[in-house]
């Protein structure tokens with residue numbers, strides 16, 4: 001997605017050898033126009049797939065996921081990272097190791113929001129080692145629902161997340177694919193949409 005690549009080049013900052021900071025438009029301050037355009041690209045790509053739910057993980061997946069859900073005209077569910085006393089009914093959980101926070105947390109979704117009939121599109125802001133997506137795939141599987149695809153805003157293709165997901169037979173659709181960070185220079189490879 002050209003608009004997204006341009007924005008990453010304009011506002012993204014490389015931290016260390018493998019982190020990209022995009023808090024100007026995605027992970028802290030959110031550019032809703034860009035998020036809406038991103039949502040429309042995901043929705044176009046999966047328009048014929050019969051998606052019934054969009055699932056993401058809090059917090060930074062919520063903005064692109066919500067616009068994808070709006071464009072597909074289906075509900076958006078975000079997995080919660082912290083236990084909440086109001087979640088009293090059946091809860092589906094998975095352990096997820098956070099790449100940026102370097103801690104493992106239990107993420108959860110109430111079982112009432114997913115059923116065997118659901119065809120789910122997972123959306124997330126970044127794909128690194130694939131642990132967040134793997135946790136969501138696990139939870140959706142516990143509900144007996146199927147995962148139709150994983151939509152990623154920014155994939156760091158030099159990390160193994162994509163192969164981990166594709167090995168389970170699920171297609172990955174990334175709107176920007178970063179091949180490398182070399183000498184502070186960001187190099188893209190061809191994106192999926």
Ligand code: 5GP
Nearest residue numbers: 019020099100126127128129130131132161
């Ligand atoms: P994974 O689970 O694929 O290893 O990492 C994906 C999750 O870690 C995303 O949900 C995102 O929150 C965070 N993440 C991974 N890499 C980056 C990065 O380079 N920058 C930012 N801001 N978040 C990242």
